[in-house]
Amino acid sequence: MVIQVDEPVRVKPNQTGRAAAILRLNGNEALYNELLEMFFKDDAVECLHGYLASGDVKSALLTAHGMKGSAANLGLETLSDLAGNVERSLRDNDVAAAQEAFSKLQREFDTISFFQE
Amino acid sequence: MERILIADDIAVNRKILEEILQDTYCCIMAENGKQAIERALEYAGSLSLILLDIMMPEYDGYEVLRILKRNMLTKDIPVVLITSLDSERDESRGLSEGAIDYITKPFNAQIVKCRVNNHVELKRHQDMLQELIDKRTRKIVEIRESLLDAVSSIIEYRSLESSKHVKRIKLYCEAHLNRLLKKNLFSEQLDRKNAELIARASTLHDIGKVGVPDSILMKPGPLASEEFELMKKHAVMGGDFINSIRDSADDDYVYYAYQICRHHHEWWNGGGYPDKLSGEDIPLSARIVALADVYDALVSKRVYKPAYSHETAVAFIRAGKGTQFDPLLVDTFEGEVSELFRSIAMLHNDCPQ
Numbered sequence: 001m002v003i004q005v006d007e008p009v010r011v012k013p014n015q016t017g018r019a020a021a022i023l024r025l026n027g028n029e030a031l032y033n034e035l036l037e038m039f040f041k042d043d044a045v046e047c048l049h050g051y052l053a054s055g056d057v058k059s060a061l062l063t064a065h066g067m068k069g070s071a072a073n074l075g076l077e078t079l080s081d082l083a084g085n086v087e088r089s090l091r092d093n094d095v096a097a098a099q100e101a102f103s104k105l106q107r108e109f110d111t112i113s114f115f116q117e
Numbered sequence: 118m119e120r121i122l123i124a125d126d127i128a129v130n131r132k133i134l135e136e137i138l139q140d141t142y143c144c145i146m147a148e149n150g151k152q153a154i155e156r157a158l159e160y161a162g163s164l165s166l167i168l169l170d171i172m173m174p175e176y177d178g179y180e181v182l183r184i185l186k187r188n189m190l191t192k193d194i195p196v197v198l199i200t201s202l203d204s205e206r207d208e209s210r211g212l213s214e215g216a217i218d219y220i221t222k223p224f225n226a227q228i229v230k231c232r233v234n235n236h237v238e239l240k241r242h243q244d245m246l247q248e249l250i251d252k253r254t255r256k257i258v259e260i261r262e263s264l265l266d267a268v269s270s271i272i273e274y275r276s277l278e279s280s281k282h283v284k285r286i287k288l289y290c291e292a293h294l295n296r297l298l299k300k301n302l303f304s305e306q307l308d309r310k311n312a313e314l315i316a317r318a319s320t321l322h323d324i325g326k327v328g329v330p331d332s333i334l335m336k337p338g339p340l341a342s343e344e345f346e347l348m349k350k351h352a353v354m355g356g357d358f359i360n361s362i363r364d365s366a367d368d369d370y371v372y373y374a375y376q377i378c379r380h381h382h383e384w385w386n387g388g389g390y391p392d393k394l395s396g397e398d399i400p401l402s403a404r405i406v407a408l409a410d411v412y413d414a415l416v417s418k419r420v421y422k423p424a425y426s427h428e429t430a431v432a433f434i435r436a437g438k439g440t441q442f443d444p445l446l447v448d449t450f451e452g453e454v455s456e457l458f459r460s461i462a463m464l465h466n467d468c469p470q
Contacts, residue, residue, distance in 0.1 A: 026226045031136055035129050055143065062126070065172045069201055069222040070129040 021075030032074070039074055040113050048086070051078060052095070052102055060098070061090045067105075079108050118143045119237055120163050123288060124153035124181070125170040125199060130222070134168060137226045156185055161190040164235045169216070170199040171207050179214060186215040194211060194244075195236045261362075262317065262370065269312025269320045271327060281465045283320045288465065289409035290319040292457040296449050303401055311369055315402045318373040322381045322388045322406050325355025337420045349390045352382050376400035384441045404443045408434060409458075410451060411441070416462045427459045 022032045044067050051060035064086040071080035082105040089098035124147040135144045145160055147153040150173045157167060167185070171178035178198060185191040198211040198219040206399055208219050217236055220229050227297045269283055294312040296305055318390035326334060329351050333344050356379030363371045380394060380403035387395030389407075399407075425433075431451070438447040450458075 019468075021223065024225045025133070025136075025221060028136070028226075031133075035132060038132060039129050062172060062174055065201075066127040072129045072201070072223040073129060073133055074225070 002008075003005070017075030017077045019075070021073065023071075024075075037075055039076075040068060041075050048102065049106070052099055055095065057090055057093070061087060064090060076112060079105065079112065084107055119165040120145060120160055121166045121168065121233065121237070122147060122153065122156050122160065122164055123168045124148075124150070124156075124178075125168070127170075130170070130199070130224070130385065133224050133226075133343070134229065136168075137224070137229050141230070141234070142237075149174045150178070150181045153181045157181075157185055157191050157194065158188070161188075161194070164191075164194045165240055166233060167196045168199055168220070168233070169196050170210065174321040179211065182211065182214050192341045195240050197232065197236060199467060209417055215469065217453070258370075265321055265324075265362075265374065268327075269324050271324075282417065283323075285413050285461055285465050286319050286322065286406065286409050287316050288461045289412065289458055290405055292461065293405055293409065293450065293454050296454045300449065302445065302449065306401055311373070314370045315373050315377075315405065318370055318377050318402065319406045319409070321355070321359065321374045322377045322410060323351065323401055324358055325353065326379055328354040335420055339421065352379055353391045355379065371435035373402045374399075376402045377406050380404070381410055383407070385443050386440045388440070399443075404446055408442050408446055411437075412458055413462070417467060427455075427462070431455050 018032070022029050025031050025035075044063055046065070048060055048063045051057075051063060064083050068080050068083035068087055071077075071083060082101060085101035086098050087103060089095075089101055119142055121138065121142045122145045123131055123138075125131050125134070126149055127154075131146055131148075135146065138144055144167070145156050145164075147156045152170065152175070153167070153173075154176065157164065169181060173181075175444045176184070180228060182196055182198075185194065185196065195217040197207065198216045199222065200207045200211070200219050201222050201408055211219060218232055243327065286469050291312075294307070294316055296314055297307060298309060329348055333340060333348055336344070356375055359371060359375040359378050377400075379391065380399055383389035383392065383394045383399040383403060385399070385404070387393050393405065412430050412434060415425045415433055416427060418424040434442060434447060434450060434455075
């Protein structure tokens with residue numbers, strides 16, 4: 001990922017989320033790091049973007065829901081909540097609200113993947 | 118190692134569950150609902166548990182659950198749902214549709230492991246109990262059948278007929294039934310399982326003779342007409358006796374035994390007894406036994422008659438086609454089946470050389 005010089009200052013993601021997630025994995029930090037890598041390698045955000053753009057609500061809903069769960073599993077609480085917002089808006093058939101929630105989600109995703117790298 | 122199926126469309130979730138459980142279980146993975154069903158059917162006999170995500174592409178978890186619970190092969194495999202913390206509605210719906218429990222995201226390794234272990238253990242106990250019940254039930258059925266067999270042998274001693282008569286009747290019926298199965302005849306009422314039951318029940322055909330006086334059973338020579346009327350009662354008495362021990366409508370063995378006892382002296386043209394049934398109204402089991410019983414009476418020596426030759430017996434049965442006997446059964450009897458009857462009669466002769 002290319003970082004622009006005029007990017008706003010990034011806030012480091014919630015460390016308690018990480019610690020709690022590792023604890024839930026029986027303290028297996030190596031496994032946690034492996035899972036995190038899997039998570040960021042996945043193209044779910046791009047897919048979600050595409051589904052929202054093309055109006056494929058059903059697929060967007062599944063992807064947002066999936067991201068909510070896997071982010072929660074990794075202790076990425078903010079991201080999980082934002083994915084939850086997208087999911088909820090889609091369930092209400094409010095695509096505009098889903099788009100808006102998605103841009104927040106994308107920002108959060110970029111932020112934590114920046115610290116991930 | 119016991120097998121479990123993990124069905125979740127999100128790779129991270131599958132990986133976590135697999136890591137948590139792979140030390141204890143052999144984990145089969147599915148990435149969507151369709152795969153979950155395919156894997157469940159493929160491993161149906163050996164799956165101890167299914168972990169099932171609800172929101173999945175290609176059939177969601179509810180649909181998968183419904184399909185699994187409707188299939189005989191998979192309906193007894195415990196299903197644990199994977200849900201999000203905020204979806205209480207999913208949990209209650211899943212549980213009401215047959216899931217045994219649920220785990221929530223984010224996964225807690227220890228809780229997941231404990232829940233899975235508990236349910237696998239429960240399933241194991243359940244299977245053990247089921248096996249025990251099946252075993253005991255089989256035993257009870259066996260005991261009743263051997264009691265009935267013992268009852269049927271009483272009449273053989275009483276009537277001074279051959280104790281091998283009962284055995285031969287069973288063998289004749291088996292031979293005839295096998296032929297019918299092979300030629301796919303009467304296939305709407307006959308399969309391998311009930312053919313076996315009919316052959317076994319055939320041994321009871323004459324138990325009603327217990328109620329016929331010795332003076333008639335052992336009378337050398339033809340019976341007077343009132344004596345014959347008493348003799349004919351054995352069919353009714355046998356049927357009544359079987360009825361008295363008939364405790365459940367779905368017990369096929371006792372059901373066939375009743376048909377055979379009551380109706381093995383009916384004639385195809387309605388000229389038999391006790392109910393003067395004709396044609397297809399006579400139960401198939403009774404029609405098969407009737408033919409075997411007559412064949413054996415002809416080729417055996419009885420107090421009232423000498424033993425006739427196999428050829429005479431076959432000719433007699435051929436002559437009774439459509440009058441005494443079901444014509445279709447006579448057709449299958451002639452040729453291969455009658456030859457089998459001949460060897461059975463020879464091998465299980467009353468006075469072995």
